[in-house]
Amino acid sequence: MTIAEKAGDLTPRELSDIKEAEAKAKREAHPEATREEKPLQLLVERASNPKSWIPCIEDKHLRSWMYMSQEKGVSYADFEQLKEKVEWTEIHGAAALTRKTMWFVKKGCRCPYSYGKQQVSAVTFPDWFLDMAKRWLNSLNLNDQDKDSTFPNCVNLNLYEHGDHQVAWHSDDEPLFRGKFQDTRIISVTLGAMRKFQVGLKAPRRGGILKPEKGSMATFNLGHGQVCTMEGLFQKHYLHQIAKGTTRQARINATFRNIVEHAAGCPLR
């Protein structure tokens, strides 16, 4: 066991620094034996337009990557259609309505999804939604054939009606995605108003509140048509949030994911 693996109570940043030092020492001691771990195929490497993808986080040691790009295939008509057609579920925080959501999954899947204490049932991807999603993600060259499918098999939609709606610090590390143990891929698409998307390193939990490690927070504006990816072990090591803002305009966000461990009771388990 290496020092880094033993050091369960270090912050992710400290762990990353130790791992880097360990890797350097190993390279120097055994230059012939050192091989890089097999790299993940990042979405930017599959994309038809890799130059239009901006690296936001490239953290090799924590196996965490985040990229952003502007996607022309996302329209305001899509925004209006989603706002009207989706049967939104209200998500309530301790005191107020925080946002509205919808949980779509691929045909045959029955995995529910939980927002804090609220659980919602799976709704099969409607064809009209799949059509727009394929257009949005077209440049990523994902394969939507059942065998070896790389196209996301579920999506969480969020409707933030104005700046008071938000989602607090969290990571998408539910057991369905196995994001604490293996590489995952989340693709988020924004429609409508621009909001601030903040990310930061997971700090050791103090009580029930999740907060990023001091000094690690970064802010990115996600506006209409912006696509943002979180890949590798990002959900294990980083938190994200949409903080409250001042806008009176609505924003819709679709976060596409891949369920790899279907829930008990789901026919796809």
Ligand SMILES: O=C(O)CCC(=O)C(=O)O
């Ligand atoms: O609205 C966003 O950009 C983020 C949404 C999010 O974090 C989630 O749905 O888990």
Ligand SMILES: [Fe+2]
């Ligand atoms: Fe999230």
